[in-house]
Amino acid sequence: MVAGKFSAGYGTDGGNSLALLEVHNLRKDFPVRKGLFSGTRGSIRAVDGVDFELREGETLGLVGESGCGKTTVARCLLRLIEPTEGEVLFEGEDLLKMDREALRKVRARFQIIFQDPYSSLNPRMNVGEIIAEPLRNHTRSSRGEIRDRVCFLMEKVGLHPEQARRYPHEFSGGQRQRIGIARALALNPRVIICDEPVSALDVSIQAQVINLLVQLQEEMGLSYLFIAHDLSVVEHISNRVAVMYLGRIVELATDQELYRNPQHPYTQALLSAVPVPDPEVQQRRIVLQGDVPSPLNPPSGCGFHTRCPERIDLCTNEVPAFRDLGNGHWAACHLR
């Protein structure tokens, strides 16, 4: 597939800003071994043909329930795990074809913030060292320059530069996540993957961190791929939202369109579960039957047909195409 200027523009509302990151047909299989001496028994298809693009300055939300492959997508994009196949074009270059050194250099402009602020910081390094690490990796700055930059970054994310000598265990969860953000910002990246950056935090702290991310985006022109399972958080921060189910994106639209006019039955069920803070509103809650099928043995046809309230015969046989329903609203469902 020729990428870049000819790309379809999944779920965009006709805007013509340039795609910074394009993902085509991304797949990741995890082999499942039987025993010590036998070969592989099969594989878990964690990510099964994901396509999307991320445009300059926007936030693309990626939602879905636990185990649907959101985090696997994030790790595949940065090649923290190797995808089985697909294309990841960052600024027009395919990351999956790069050698180690080229990839290392690209990572300066393509960063990630991790879910768990407790395990993502080395307990034996102090905060100054943690934030300085990307600078030491990618620049030839002097000690003084690095120190100035670390102080600047700490202030930027709302930490006191005097705390640079402290160790991660002396900070609260929200502060630790700010350290993680400062580290990701160190080299002025263009794209940051936020892998559930607030789901490990208290609700009161979540808003602070989200607001910080929004503010940084405005100041530094960042693009976010914002992964979450909390729909209200995603609605607050995203320009567009993609919904994942069993390793596939089932729906993708601008956030207003998606929340007001969900097309895919899964998205409808998901949104009906979001509580509305108004006692007058009568909600019609769609309760899905059954569990998420095992990715070890995924259902035929549409991955959602085992639980779909609107299932027709076609759904069990044929995988629905991911189609543009007009207005930049994409969905993978035979009935739409």
Next chain:
Amino acid sequence: MTEKKKSNELQSYWSGNRELRRRWAKLRRNKAALFGGVLILIYLFTALFGPILYPGNPSAPNLIRSLETPSRQHPLGTDELGRSILGRIVHGSRVSLLIAIGVVSLGLLLGVPLGLVSGYYGGKVDFGIQRITDTMLAFPGFLLALALVAVLGVGLKNTVISVGISMVPIYIRLVRGCVLSVREQVYVEAARALGTRDVAILMRHILPNVMVPITVQTSLGMGTAILFAAGLGFLGVGVQPPTPEWGAMLGSGRAYLFHAPHVATFPGIAIFLAVLGFNLSGDGLREALDPRFKL
């Protein structure tokens, strides 16, 4: 001035020393470890200041006074050549310390990098290193050292090399196991995402987080090294006479075990106390440093 002092105190209080201090407090409460530490201190003191404590050549024979029982002049008696046993133990402590340090350094120098590489990279490199390690661990440690001496020959240098190499697989296994768990930590993944090179990841992120078990093993390894070296000396294939070496002294005293038991007993006690010291403090360190033993 007091202001500055106070802020300094606050600084050190906050910069991670609190954790260290609690560990140290825990170590101090452990009576066995403390006793081990005292033994090590005595041992180190003896080794460092031996020639001052007991001047003269400990190997000069004086056949007229052979096999004397303890007296004022020779507090631990004399051996078959009339040499003071105390003097030889004091000078022998230098030899055994030298061996222990050499052995442990060799073990660390070869074992730690190989363990790091093996655990971090995995795959074929790991497979290769681990099969060699398996082969070496299949031999009882002392037998391996003995076999190496058979190849290399006797003497101080070869004792260090053979005992050191026989300890390398222990370090490889230990470090590899720890690396396998640290490697999966999110902060290691984060470092890769930040574009940190492998060498820097190993040095900055992995090594500092596997230092605790290495430290413990180093203390235990010193004891084992002294014991192995003494074993080789006892069999007559370690450090050669007339150098005063505890194992060799034990070996030569064995012939007089019935009518002059002190000749073999006192070097034996010296070996026992030195090894005991390192083992007790090693166990204490493990208890104090292992995060699984919660404070």
